[in-house]
Amino acid sequence: MGSNLKDVAALAGVSVKTVSNVVNGYVHVSATTRERVQAAIDELGYRPNATARSLRSGRSGVLALAVPELGVPYFAELASLVVDAAATHGYTVLIDQTAGAKDRELVVLGGIRHHLVDGVLFSPLALGVAELRRRTDATPMVLLGERGLRGPTDHVGIDNIRAARQATRHLAERGCRRIAAIGVQSVGTGATARQRYAGYRKGLADAGLELDPALVLPAPRFHRAEGYAAMATLLELPDPPDGVFCFNDLLALGALRCLHTRGVPVPEQVALIGFDDAEEGSYATPSLSTIAPDKAAIATTAVELLLSRIRAGEPPDRPRRLTAGYALVARESSAR
Amino acid sequence: MGSNLKDVAALAGVSVKTVSNVVNGYVHVSATTRERVQAAIDELGYRPNATARSLRSGRSGVLALAVPELGVPYFAELASLVVDAAATHGYTVLIDQTAGAKDRELVVLGGIRHHLVDGVLFSPLALGVAELRRRTDATPMVLLGERGLRGPTDHVGIDNIRAARQATRHLAERGCRRIAAIGVQSVGTGATARQRYAGYRKGLADAGLELDPALVLPAPRFHRAEGYAAMATLLELPDPPDGVFCFNDLLALGALRCLHTRGVPVPEQVALIGFDDAEEGSYATPSLSTIAPDKAAIATTAVELLLSRIRAGEPPDRPRRLTAGYALVARESSAR
DNA sequence: TTGAAAGCGCTAACAC
């Protein structure tokens, strides 16, 4: 245990360089030498020291992924896909949870384990373009999430506004006339909520419906409990909605449970659509209609973009903004 | 960008050691010196190189967490808690997904990014005591999951057998006489399924019920789809069950959806209990009864045990096996 | 309180 190249070299009676060649699969090593070195490696149980290797080569083979919280299925699924995509390229992923808190997102901008991480994938919630612009850390970074964040940073996401507009129109096409939105967030924070809200308004306009402020409810964290509470509020309105667009599936699932509890039939009396396509939604009763972003495409595209930036070794002259696809998946919760 | 201690030292007109002292918050540095050094650090935008620091100190501040897949809520929640617990101690977590595949679990045993990782938290599915015993990597490792894995490795988990027994008895106490089990796995693989099955049989015995092999269904991966399929099989039996113990919540949620689809009232005709306490279950209709392991305790205990092993710096003379608590949470799916 | 210098384990340039 704890042996190094020198130990192996000594045991095999060769130089350090030769051992290094064998370890790294360098071709020009004679078969006998290779065998002898391999024997020494096995005998000593030698493992290359990744830290020393990184220091020397300037590459660690580690990416960082910063998300609000893995407890939210969307981020868990995304993380899962990112980890697999990175593994495909021989990279490992280090996870950072920000809870969507501004101070913790700023820490991510400042740099995580400087030089221990070759690149960063970041899904910010609270940060805006201004903060992004102020970043000085030179580690390559790719943002995950909404398209249209007009910052200086590389970016992979779907067209949120268009998707939200389509979701809203979908409800209108199913005969909904009073369509609520759950998930609006206070100004200054995340682009996600703002963009989905913008899409919602456009969708209403497309259908010739008026925006009723009473039908627009906030939800700072996109959790089930907030969806439940917001739905309860909506049901107490003198003129409750007949359709609800929730800004993510968790909110929709919470709303759905609230509707069940109050005995409101879905989709007959209230139709529902979510966003994210959490697997959970397809097993709910009724199954949940949703916007399904192509998460696999987001993950692989982002990883590959990041790796290309790492390989280039220099800051991009202009940011790349890549768009992944999505689909509207109509299920039982809006079938009417 | 890309400045190092030497650059800072030169600019501040002090030695490298002094800069290092300032960076590391060493107390015996005069106020003026500290100020001057800090100014130089700010001017150059200096960030300590974590890799170099690790190589020198032998500590990276990185833990690895190896789980089957983050797409499964239990592992996502656990990962979330582990990441937070590690952060409390200044550690970052690197994620590895094994898919529960033996070959990939063996890779974890072999060592992930040797020396770049101070310790490993591992939730194996396929590996048994034999493989664990053969491990030669000296990196401290703590197993997450089932108690009673009588291997040579440190371990934190709940008493699965007792919990499963209690879940089964719970259904019997609610009047169920034909209690099925979904989630059995073929011999040789994971302790989890085996232990929950053992608990199931004990629970049946406690209630004076016979084991009916037709009511015991396999599920290799503990996913929703498998729960759905298994439930469908059970409903086609000439004498279908009146209660089902699913070895995790995902299986139970799949089963629940199947029951809904077939119009079988839950819990009146078939009562259901799961395992893991995924938040999803408490928002299902009917809400899902479950065994709720104290995941936060598992995460913090495991991280602290691992850190203590890292600090000790030597292999443990004997493995520690720590047990976290759990609770049976009775909800609507078994309320009768 | 601060400085000088060695060395963590590896890779890569250069020699032979």
Add this chain to the structure above:
DNA sequence: GTGTTAGCGCTTTCAA
């Protein structure tokens, strides 16, 4: 095809 050696950026004796 193989060996020698410098040095990645840092911490850490040891001196001063």
